[in-house]
Every structure is written in C-alpha cells, then in structure tokens.
Amino acid sequence: GPKVLQIPSHQIIDMGQMVTLNCDPVSNHLYFYWYKQILGQQMEFLVNFYNGKVMEKSKLFKDQFSVERPDGSYFTLKIQPTALEDSAVYFCASSTSRDWGGENTLYFGAGTRLSVL
Amino acid sequence: AQKVTQTQTSISVVEKTTVTMDCVYETRDSSYFLFWYKQTASGEIVFLIRQDSYKKENATVGHYSLNFQKPKSSIGLIITATQIEDSAVYFCAMREGNVGDNSKLIWGLGTSLVVNP
Numbered sequence: 079g080p081k082v083l084q085i086p087s088h089q090i091i092d093m094g095q096m097v098t099l100n101c102d103p104v105s106n107h108l109y110f111y112w113y114k115q116i117l118g119q120q121m122e123f124l125v126n127f128y129n130g131k132v133m134e135k136s137k138l139f140k141d142q143f144s145v146e147r148p149d150g151s152y153f154t155l156k157i158q159p160t161a162l163e164d165s166a167v168y169f170c171a172s173s174t175s176r177d178w179g180g181e182n183t184l185y186f187g188a189g190t191r192l193s194v195l
Numbered sequence: 196a197q198k199v200t201q202t203q204t205s206i207s208v209v210e211k212t213t214v215t216m217d218c219v220y221e222t223r224d225s226s227y228f229l230f231w232y233k234q235t236a237s238g239e240i241v242f243l244i245r246q247d248s249y250k251k252e253n254a255t256v257g258h259y260s261l262n263f264q265k266p267k268s269s270i271g272l273i274i275t276a277t278q279i280e281d282s283a284v285y286f287c288a289m290r291e292g293n294v295g296d297n298s299k300l301i302w303g304l305g306t307s308l309v310v311n312p
Binding site for chain 2: 087122184189
C-alpha cells in the first residue's frame with residue numbers, strides 16, 4: 079500500500095541544537111500531521127498542516143517547533159532549540175482528506191526516534 | 196476530557212485462535228470515530244478498522260471485527276484465526292467531532308499481541 083517515509087529513523091543531537099525531521103508523505107496526499115510518542119506514554123497529536131498552513135496545533139507544539147513543506151518536497155518538523163524533553167519518537171502521517179478512515183485512510187510513517195542529550 | 200484506555204498491556208495466544216483486545220473511551224461528544232491501528236516490528240503504523248459512533252452495526256474487515264458497545268463506551272477488537280504475522284502492538288484511537296472540525300486522534304497506550312506457533 080501507500081507509504082509514508084521518514085528520514086532519518088534515529089537522530090541523536092545535543093540539547094540546544096537545531097534538528098529537522100523529514101517526512102515524505104504519500105504523493106497525492108494534501109493533509110499532513112505530526113504526532114509525538116514518549117516511551118511508555120500515549121502517542122499525542124502535535125500539528126496538522128494543509129495548503130501551506132498550520133490548521134491545528136496542540137499545546138505540545140511549542141514555539142520552538144515549526145513545520146513546512148516547501149514546493150511539494152519533504153514535510154518537515156524543525157525544533158530550534160531542542161530540549162531534553164523533546165526526546166521521543168515523532169510520527170508523520172498524511173491523508174487525502176480530513177475525513178480519514180476506510181478508503182480515505184490516515185497513513186503513518188515508521189517514526190523518527192529523536193534523542194536529545 | 197477525552198481519553199482512550201487499553202488496560203491489557205500484553206496478550207499471548209496460540210495461532211489460529213481468536214483474540215479480543217479491550218478499549219474504553221471517554222468523550223462528551225455525541226459524534227465520534229473510533230479506530231484500531233497496528234504497529235509492526237519495523238515501527239510502521241497501519242490502519243486496520245474504523246467504527247463511526249452513529250453506526251449500530253459492528254465493523255468488519257477481513258479477520259478483524261469490532262465489538263462496539265456504545266452504552267459502555269467500549270470498542271473491542273476481535274481477531275479471528277490469528278497468524279504469527281499478527282504479532283504487533285495494537286492501538287485504539289478516537290477522533291471527536293464532525294469531519295473537518297477536529298483532526299486529532301486520541302490514542303490508547305497499546306496492547307502487545309504475541310502469536311505463538
């Protein structure tokens with residue numbers, strides 16, 4: 079089936095540095111999402127993005143976070159500067175519409191494990 | 196507050212048997228959508244099945260089916276004729292509200308299923 083690719087699978091970075099997580103969504107998808115999963119905790123919604131704009135974000139989406147998808151390339155999550163509590167697995171997802179389920183499915187990547195030291 | 200609870204952290208079964216995974220949810224919305232996803236060993240998260248709150252009939256897809264008990268706010272996942280490759284972590288998730296109003300998923304902690312020969 080369609081695949082969402084996340085690059086890299088694991089990123090190790092020193093606290094205070096900038097990091098960019100890359101997501102290659104399914105080619106005809108228009109809606110993009112980031113979720114965060116801290117080890118042992120529930121996966122939590124961060125942000126969704128459509129038509130070049132953030133549509134909705136949670137309180138976890140701090141001011142240090144930003145998302146973009148310049149010219150149909152990767153959908154990126156940038157954290158600048160990083161903090162220790164940003165260590166987590168970040169999942170990217172995409173869909174063709176806001177009504178996902180059944181034929182309009184929300185497709186997820188395999189996640190990027192971010193370790194902030 | 197919205198909440199999804201999966202009380203079973205791990206289940207072990209013998210292949211070809213039937214397994215049921217529990218999930219209860221909390222919501223104040225009259226309209227909501229319930230999902231089950233599977234996370235494979237590679238980390239990929241795959242959509243399995245969905246139940247819309249207004250539908251009385253339990254959803255069925257392949258060897259997955261749901262036991263939707265609305266008065267109990269419960270949405271159990273039933274896997275019949277389990278196979279070794281069904282071994283994975285299964286997540287229950289909920290989305291509230293009408294399409295387009297709210298795009299975030301609320302996730303459970305997941306249930307690890309091990310299918311033994």
